[in-house]
Amino acid sequence: MAKYTIALDAMGGDLAPAVPVEAAVIAAREYDAAVALVGDEAAVSAELAKHDAGNLAVQVVPSEGVVSEDEAPARALLSKPRASIAVAVGMVKVGQAHAAISMGSTGGTMAAAVLALGMFPGLERPTLGGPFIGLAPETTIIDLGANVDCKPAQMLSFGALGASFERVYHGKESPRVGLLSVGSEDGKGNKQVQEAFPLFRASGLNFVGNVEGHEIFADKADVLVCDGFVGNVLLKYTEGLAAAAGRYLASRLGSDSPAVQAIAGLASAAEGGGGPLFGVNGVVIAGHGRSSAQSIARSVGLACFALDRNLIETMRDDLAQALVRAEVGSEQA
Amino acid sequence: MAKYTIALDAMGGDLAPAVPVEAAVIAAREYDAAVALVGDEAAVSAELAKHDAGNLAVQVVPSEGVVSEDEAPARALLSKPRASIAVAVGMVKVGQAHAAISMGSTGGTMAAAVLALGMFPGLERPTLGGPFIGLAPETTIIDLGANVDCKPAQMLSFGALGASFERVYHGKESPRVGLLSVGSEDGKGNKQVQEAFPLFRASGLNFVGNVEGHEIFADKADVLVCDGFVGNVLLKYTEGLAAAAGRYLASRLGSDSPAVQAIAGLASAAEGGGGPLFGVNGVVIAGHGRSSAQSIARSVGLACFALDRNLIETMRDDLAQALVRAEVGSEQA
Numbered sequence: 001m002a003k004y005t006i007a008l009d010a011m012g013g014d015l016a017p018a019v020p021v022e023a024a025v026i027a028a029r030e031y032d033a034a035v036a037l038v039g040d041e042a043a044v045s046a047e048l049a050k051h052d053a054g055n056l057a058v059q060v061v062p063s064e065g066v067v068s069e070d071e072a073p074a075r076a077l078l079s080k081p082r083a084s085i086a087v088a089v090g091m092v093k094v095g096q097a098h099a100a101i102s103m104g105s106t107g108g109t110m111a112a113a114v115l116a117l118g119m120f121p122g123l124e125r126p127t128l129g130g131p132f133i134g135l136a137p138e139t140t141i142i143d144l145g146a147n148v149d150c151k152p153a154q155m156l157s158f159g160a161l162g163a164s165f166e167r168v169y170h171g172k173e174s175p176r177v178g179l180l181s182v183g184s185e186d187g188k189g190n191k192q193v194q195e196a197f198p199l200f201r202a203s204g205l206n207f208v209g210n211v212e213g214h215e216i217f218a219d220k221a222d223v224l225v226c227d228g229f230v231g232n233v234l235l236k237y238t239e240g241l242a243a244a245a246g247r248y249l250a251s252r253l254g255s256d257s258p259a260v261q262a263i264a265g266l267a268s269a270a271e272g273g274g275g276p277l278f279g280v281n282g283v284v285i286a287g288h289g290r291s292s293a294q295s296i297a298r299s300v301g302l303a304c305f306a307l308d309r310n311l312i313e314t315m316r317d318d319l320a321q322a323l324v325r326a327e328v329g330s331e332q333a
Numbered sequence: 334m335a336k337y338t339i340a341l342d343a344m345g346g347d348l349a350p351a352v353p354v355e356a357a358v359i360a361a362r363e364y365d366a367a368v369a370l371v372g373d374e375a376a377v378s379a380e381l382a383k384h385d386a387g388n389l390a391v392q393v394v395p396s397e398g399v400v401s402e403d404e405a406p407a408r409a410l411l412s413k414p415r416a417s418i419a420v421a422v423g424m425v426k427v428g429q430a431h432a433a434i435s436m437g438s439t440g441g442t443m444a445a446a447v448l449a450l451g452m453f454p455g456l457e458r459p460t461l462g463g464p465f466i467g468l469a470p471e472t473t474i475i476d477l478g479a480n481v482d483c484k485p486a487q488m489l490s491f492g493a494l495g496a497s498f499e500r501v502y503h504g505k506e507s508p509r510v511g512l513l514s515v516g517s518e519d520g521k522g523n524k525q526v527q528e529a530f531p532l533f534r535a536s537g538l539n540f541v542g543n544v545e546g547h548e549i550f551a552d553k554a555d556v557l558v559c560d561g562f563v564g565n566v567l568l569k570y571t572e573g574l575a576a577a578a579g580r581y582l583a584s585r586l587g588s589d590s591p592a593v594q595a596i597a598g599l600a601s602a603a604e605g606g607g608g609p610l611f612g613v614n615g616v617v618i619a620g621h622g623r624s625s626a627q628s629i630a631r632s633v634g635l636a637c638f639a640l641d642r643n644l645i646e647t648m649r650d651d652l653a654q655a656l657v658r659a660e661v662g663s664e665q666a
């Protein structure tokens with residue numbers, strides 16, 4: 001019997017159910033995991049029948065409906081309580097699965113996870129971060145759009161969670177945490193950054209201070225904290241820029257130029273699969289709607305890794321510690 | 334006699350005084366303008382002597398000291414009231430020059446311009462905007478870092494000033510003005526954007542609503558408004574990304590690859606000379622510290638153009654109109 005059972009939202013993402021089903025088959029072969037494909041039973045079973053999966057630990061778990069990108073997540077979950085993402089995280093809640101994965105609406109995944117699993121103490125909302133630029137693959141930028149208008153304590157929580165992830169996932173012993181700002185000197189920035197700064201300093205994190213926009217490529221920090229408004233603009237700007245640069249090079253050099261391939265590779269490296277939600281009480285991975293089967297399968301591997309290393313417990317402890325230290329520090333200041 | 338006299342800060346920028354002096358010689362040949370080189374008399378005269386400028390309308394105006402990048406602008410101007418930028422904008426104030434140009438500290442140029450010339454009614458600080466991405470050369474992004482923690486009315490002023498500039502400079506009759514945000518639907522964004530939105534709607538500007546990060550390359554707006562924190566992060570991020578992409582392509586394809594040249598051309602197109610300060614009562618152009626002589630000379634041409642077209646008066650009128658309309662609109666709402 002497989003070590004872990006992973007609930008995979010078979011209806012989420014632009015390429016569902018075909019690509020999630022293919023991913024389940026790959027993952028069940030590659031990892032010590034059984035995959036529960038959550039979705040419309042007929043559609044998912046029909047897709048599954050196209051694969052030679054008879055001996056694999058892949059099952060279908062029925063659900064009704066899906067939360068789509070253009071819906072308000074909370075309202076959609078209210079009207080579709082048996083939607084695929086709700087059933088998937090519900091399996092984690094009742095112990096039928098160890099982790100859940102979806103390439104569907106990120107807002108839907110976050111809302112469903114919060115409702116079913118709850119959040120770490122001290123958090124108001126979960127967050128999402130990750131390395132999104134192929135040119136700075138080792139830098140986790142957080143938050144990428146889940147939280148706008150962040151309070152300074154929220155930004156500190158992003159830093160603590162991101163550092164925890166870097167420590168567990170990339171094996172960095174003391175990840176460097178920076179604040180994205182408009183000047184590298186202490187005290188530079190908008191009010192939000194200026195107020196967050198002393199909290200970071202007192203937090204016990206390996207805080208390296210402010211990091212400017214161009215320094216994202218200079219390996220100054222392992223975790224770069226910003227408000228979700230800024231992170232989301234940067235993320236989407238990068239996607240648009242990569243596409244525009246590709247078109248520009250293709251028009252100048254021809255579309256079969258090696259440079260065009262190189263730029264395209266860089267852009268696709270940026271959307272490789274998914275990352276875990278930071279701050280919910282369980283392993284829940286959200287990914288890009290156009291992820292390939294290979295990269296969704298890698299998310300199953302990531303979930304197994306997170307479970308093996310107790311990622312959630314580590315993050316919860318690290319967050320609590322950083323928040324307490326920052327509070328004590330600011331009372332002493 | 335030349336139509337205009339332009340005061341050029343000969344001490345400002347990384348390549349001063351040699352490059353500003355060379356720029357003055359080029360500009361005096363190319364434009365109907367006399368250039369007053371403001372700087373250390375001995376150093377500037379020595380540079381000028383290297384050129385065959387005997388018949389050109391180039392003079393040297395002595396100053397003492399310079400405001401450097403790493404100084405707090407206001408304090409520096411207080412301790413060095415005869416600094417080159419102060420003397421240059423002072424010439425505009427007393428009518429000895431029609432416009433001033435500096436490639437030195439942008440903060441210093443703004444502070445000196447505000448002190449000497451004052452601001453448009455309704456503004457607290459001037460702003461700086463411009464197309465900074467070679468891939469979206471027709472989109473003016475504003476503010477690029479002069480103002481962080483903007484109030485909604487300030488953002489409206491950026492939109493009005495940017496639209497005015499687009500109308501005068503690029504000849505666009507009714508420039509499209511957008512708000513940079515994290516979702517394209519009305520109501521998406523952080524508090525700042527959500528509060529600015531109805532002001533823009535009521536302003537009489539050709540407001541196209543929210544524009545997302547990737548849509549910067551989709552020609553949705555001629556003027557894209559954002560808080561200076563966001564604009565500055567984007568500006569510097571783009572500079573860093575262009576450099577990193579160049580290094581990446583060079584390492585993959587060799588440094589003599591046409592792709593590397595193409596990317597480098599794109600990056601340098603982004604730092605082409607200078608742009609006018611928006612919101613001060615006079616033509617004052619601030620530019621990149623590493624601008625070439627050719628591009629500084631083009632700034633002289635830009636100053637002449639702005640004077641010919643009454644850019645300042647037009648901007649002041651347009652701003653007043655937009656602010657009044659937005660106020661009336663929000664009282665009615």
